Amino acid sequence: MSNKHVLHVMKNEWAKTMKTKSQLLLLLLTPLITVMFISWGLDYVISQTSTYEAAVFFQNEEQMRVADVVLKDYPSFAGFVGGDPKTDVTEGKIDCALVVDDQMIHVYYDSELLSSSTCLKDASDVADALCFAFEGTEVYNDMKDFMPTRQMIDLSSKEDILETFLDRMTGLIGMLIFLTMASNALSLSANSVTGEKERHTFDTMVLCPASLRKILLGKTLVLMVEIFLSGLVGILTGILAFAIWSHDQFSTICELAGKNLAWLPLIILLLLSATLVTTAVFMTIASAFSQTKKASLFSSAGMVLISVSSMIPTFTKNEAVKFFPVANWSIAIKSICRGKGDLAAIGTGFLISVLIFALGLVLSSALWERTNE
Amino acid sequence: MITIEHLKKTFKKNKVEAVKDVSLEVHNGEIFALLGPNGAGKTTTMRMLSTLLNPTSGKITYDGKDINEDMLAIRRRIAFLTNEIRLDGQFTPDELANYYGRLYEMSEEQIKKNKQELFDYFGITEFAKRRYETFSTGMKQKTSLAICLLHDPDTIIFDEPTNGLDILTQRLIEKYVVRLKEEGKCIILSTHILDLVSRLADRVGVIVDGRSVYCGNVSDMAASQNVETIDEAFVKLYEENHVEQNIITKK
DSSP states (O other), rough: OHHHHHHHHHHHHHHHHHHHHHHHHHHHHHHHHHHHHHHHHHHHHHHHHHEEEEEEEEHHHHHHHHHHHHHHHHTEEEEEEEOHHHHHHTTTOOOOEEEOOOOOOEEETTTTTEEEEEEEEEEEEOOOOOHHHHHHHHHHHEEEETTTTTTTEEEHHHHHHHHHHHHHHHHHHHHHHHHHHHHHHHHHHHIIIIIIHHHHHHHHTTTTTOOOHHEEEEEEEEHHHHHHHHHHHHHHHHHHHHHHHTHHHHHHHHHHHOOOOTHHHHHHHHHHHHHHHHHHHHHHHTTTTTHHHHHHHHHHHHHHHHHHHHHHHHOOGGGGGSSSSTHHHHHHHHHHHHTTTOOOHHHHHHHHHHHHHHHHHHHHHHHHHHHOO | EEEEEEEEEEEETTTTTEEEEEEEEEEETTTEEEEOOOTTHHHHHHHHHHTTSSSSSSEEEEEHHHHHHHHHHHHHHHEEEETTOOOOOSHHHHHHHHHHHHHHOOOOOHHHHHHHHHHHHHOOOOGSSSSSGSHHHHHHHHHHHHHHTTTOOOOEEEETTTTOOOOHHHHHHHHHHHHHHHOOEEEEOOOOOOHHHHHOOOEEEEEETTTTEEEOOOOOOOOHTSSSSSHHHHHHHHHHHSSSSSSSOOO
16 A cells, blocks of 8 residues: 555656646756757857868779778768879868878878878778878877967867767766756755645645655655656757757767667666765755755755766776766766776666665655654 | 543754643544643644644543554544645645545545535535635635545544634534534534634633643533633633743753
8 A cells, every 4th residue: 555655646746747837847948958058168169169171182992992991980081082182282172181192191281291101012001001190190290280279180080079979978068967957856855845844735745644754755756757857858968969069970979879779778877876866865955954945055065966976087086986876977978888888887886876865765754754843 | 532641742953842731532523622822732732633743742542542553544534624734736626635535545436426525515616627826715725624524534633724714614614513523523623712612612621831721511611710701711721820931941
């Protein structure tokens, strides 16, 4: 019977959220607007840096065929056979040109020959030489002294594009996602738990033949779903923003992500861990007070705690960080996307978050009962 | 039958001894009025009776069963209504009745039947699909009453239920209280309106400064204090038993 009570409370709480439009809007729009705006801001800064057109000129089809494997990884460099590279560069059609002849790769920038590198014996060497030119950042190093400030040549490989995306999702945007999750948790928990006493709706509920713990569990589970949704909206907005503002690079991300979908459940597990911890922190704070004003005041400490936790990996290289929920977010996501998802660390982080959640639940119900006295 | 023996409640947080020694007896099929000046401890006593507060010491029994033995089973049998109690404003009376009915583990048929009857009596039916927050004070109080009584409790505790209501709503509630009594239910009523006590109550208990100072028939109250009316009896009981200091000061 008791599980039915939890279910009824959950249904009622969910219906309450659905009926309170301002709450629903806050839940979905906060992560959407903040993440979209910051993503736009980040891309705006990048767009202020003009990217130069670049190309690789091959002498024959054979060279281009062999080098195609390398060129695929550097989508900014278009490949041509024959043509007149020097004219193209001089006339400003192309800013940077790598010209492959029988013996060498010559690097041109604004019609200037900057360097010639790597002796080629035959066409089969082209791929390695080109790869060396890109990966060893020879091309970039050769040119950066010639370029005016705020100009760059995009030497990004597919891996680099992924890295940029990951840095964004685990850095500023990652922290923003946690911040919106925490701010939503603050207002929702204060409304759902502390608010019951303030609105004098608490007594009617407590008078029912359902224990306070079951009522609190029902409320907590719904809060958990809401916070999870808020985090999910944040992540999806981060991806959507990348698709909108960096659409030329997004196809590369999709291609890489589509290769192996094992990352999806691991990221959901990470988000779930963060949700459990956030729910536990804010439920405990909300349960300790009978005035939402006071609860909100103390909840700001919880907001700082959650947001700063996500930044811990930038302060320390300690290996233990990867086992802690929220703090392991950036490490885990990067390891997942590099195809080395550390299931043991993510799983441990999840178990720790379950323990924190259980502890939060016990503490919350004790505090809630205490404020009733 | 409800028996209260030497009930005591101290609020640790505020260091207030709200109820010092209350002993009363309430029988089935009667309206028992609980009287006392503001701050005497009536509401605290009623909150303990309704299981909302745990007594510091003393004993409450429902038909011989200690309230702490099976609190959840006791809650199925009681209803508590104060003029302060509110329901979630986003919901309609219909949704509220369904929700609370399910929490009381009532069958859907039972909910439907009781809901219909109570909504019809209190004139809520035509507002059943409107949000509670849009109601007037009187309509809110009538809805709260209907929801509280939905599970057909055998003990009903009213803490100043007609406060701030117009005369028509007051009469409607009074009539329903009498009907509940006739059905054999046990009704405890706290009020400051002594006229209401004379008209409705069978027995009365008086609390002064957290102590029960009188428990007996309404008709005997005046005579027991050698005065003409229950108003005079109440004032006399207060003057004889009131002690100025009731706050425990921190050492």
